[in-house]
Amino acid sequence: MDGPRGLGAEAREAAGESGADWPDRIFDVLMEQEVRQVAYVPDGGHARLIRRLHAEPSVRAVPLTTEEEGVALLAGAWLGGQRGALLMQSSGVGNCVNMLSLVRLCRIPLLMLVTMRGEWGEFNPWQVPMGSTTKAALELMDMRVLRAERPEEVGEVVSAAARMAYGGGTPMAVLLAQRLIGAKVFVK
Amino acid sequence: MSGTLDRRAAVAALLRERGEAVVISGLGSPTYDVAAAGDDDLNFPLWGAMGGAAVMGLGLALAQPERPVLVVTGDGEMLMGMGSLATIAAQAPGNLVIAVLDNGLYGETGGQRSHTAMGTDLAAVARGCGIADVRVIETMEGIEALARRVPEPGATGPCFAVLRIAGAEPERVLPPRDAAALLGRTRKALGLSPGI
Numbered sequence: 335m336d337g338p339r340g341l342g343a344e345a346r347e348a349a350g351e352s353g354a355d356w357p358d359r360i361f362d363v364l365m366e367q368e369v370r371q372v373a374y375v376p377d378g379g380h381a382r383l384i385r386r387l388h389a390e391p392s393v394r395a396v397p398l399t400t401e402e403e404g405v406a407l408l409a410g411a412w413l414g415g416q417r418g419a420l421l422m423q424s425s426g427v428g429n430c431v432n433m434l435s436l437v438r439l440c441r442i443p444l445l446m447l448v449t450m451r452g453e454w455g456e457f458n459p460w461q462v463p464m465g466s467t468t469k470a471a472l473e474l475m476d477m478r479v480l481r482a483e484r485p486e487e488v489g490e491v492v493s494a495a496a497r498m499a500y501g502g503g504t505p506m507a508v509l510l511a512q513r514l515i516g517a518k519v520f521v522k
Numbered sequence: 523m524s525g526t527l528d529r530r531a532a533v534a535a536l537l538r539e540r541g542e543a544v545v546i547s548g549l550g551s552p553t554y555d556v557a558a559a560g561d562d563d564l565n566f567p568l569w570g571a572m573g574g575a576a577v578m579g580l581g582l583a584l585a586q587p588e589r590p591v592l593v594v595t596g597d598g599e600m601l602m603g604m605g606s607l608a609t610i611a612a613q614a615p616g617n618l619v620i621a622v623l624d625n626g627l628y629g630e631t632g633g634q635r636s637h638t639a640m641g642t643d644l645a646a647v648a649r650g651c652g653i654a655d656v657r658v659i660e661t662m663e664g665i666e667a668l669a670r671r672v673p674e675p676g677a678t679g680p681c682f683a684v685l686r687i688a689g690a691e692p693e694r695v696l697p698p699r700d701a702a703a704l705l706g707r708t709r710k711a712l713g714l715s716p717g718i
Contacts, residue, residue: 370585371581371584371585394584394613396580396584396609396612396613397609397612398605398609399605399606399608399609400605402573402574403574403577403603403605403606403609405574406571406573406574406575406577406578406581406603406606407577407578407580407581407609408581409571409574409578409581410546410577410578410579410580410581410582410583410584410585411581411582411584411585412581412585412705413544413566413578413581413582413585413705413708413709413712414544414581414582414583414584414585414586414589414712415585415586415709415712415714416581416584416585418581432570432571432572433571433573433574435570435571436570436571436574436578436701439570439701439702440701440702440704440705441702441705441717441718443718500718501718502718503717503718
């Protein structure tokens with residue numbers, strides 16, 4: 335099934351599950367940076383990370399009904415002294431646009447981790463309009479954007495973004511390439 | 523749906539014994555109502571981010587579990603973030619109170635009717651999302667009871683209250699609107715560094 339944001343027990347989740355341990359590198363960075371709230375709309379590519387976050391007592395993992403809630407949630411977390419990170423699929427970035435006013439005006443040290451759809455072997459054309467404009471939409475709202483293409487660079491890229499966000503106060507997004515995660519396979 | 527409560531009197535009564543509560547106000551008239559009750563370092567007035575007030579309160583309530591958090595917002599703002607009530611119910615922080623000033627109209631934009639004037643019942647929505655302590659308040663006694671709830675952690679999680687207010691729009695009282703300065707001010711009052 336193609337549930338919320340394409341979550342499914344198919345190739346995409348398998349990539350986030352099996353041989354690929356890059357979600358663990360992201361987890362390690364979030365722990366090093368003492369991130370205390372992680373908000374998410376589920377995506378198969380983030381499945382392994384989400385599971386680890388729910389199992390980690392020092393973190394509150396907060397499922398959202400729409401991605402923009404996460405922007406406001408983490409602004410509140412920062413108001414209360416906690417660092418936050420926001421996980422979503424590329425289709426969710428468009429939902430965040432006006433709410434990112436909070437990040438810009440309040441100078442929230444936000445880190446967004448975005449799994450990409452619609453850019454590499456994508457079967458579902460509905461993923462392409464937002465997938466092809468994800469980076470531009472983030473930059474329009476004054477987010478700086480880094481990108482990870484290969485499993486071995488994920489930890490380094492996320493770590494660099496986290497230092498800019500939490501250390502320097504620059505709102506950051508990391509795009510996790512669809513090629514890295516694997517295109518979702520639809521089986522009849 | 524509108525009622526007869528005077529919005530300024532209701533908000534002033536709600537805030538009179540606020541103690542150490544942080545107050546987040548939703549854009550438009552609720553922000554002016556909170557400002558009219560007096561400026562405070564623990565006020566964070568929103569002038570935008572429509573739909574985000576309640577869930578911003580959630581993030582703060584989770585970060586500061588010992589601190590009462592009160593969100594004062596309007597029916598239009600709450601309607602835009604209705605899904606966040608499901609998110610809030612799932613996290614169930616006892617230190618969060620959401621007070622929705624419901625007059626069934628969009629006061630900032632010409633008084634157009636909102637969905638709560640067309641049959642949408644925000645209290646039923648909150649209950650349906652899983653919030654147990656849901657109140658519909660039509661009297662000042664109800665406001666006073668809600669004010670007593672703010673500093674008391676809720677045993678069943680957050681409290682969601684619909685305040686049935688009259689449609690009258692009092693004169694605007696404008697709080698500061700430099701968001702970074704306001705955020706830094708509140709963080710400092712909470713014993714945190716103002717920024718990163």
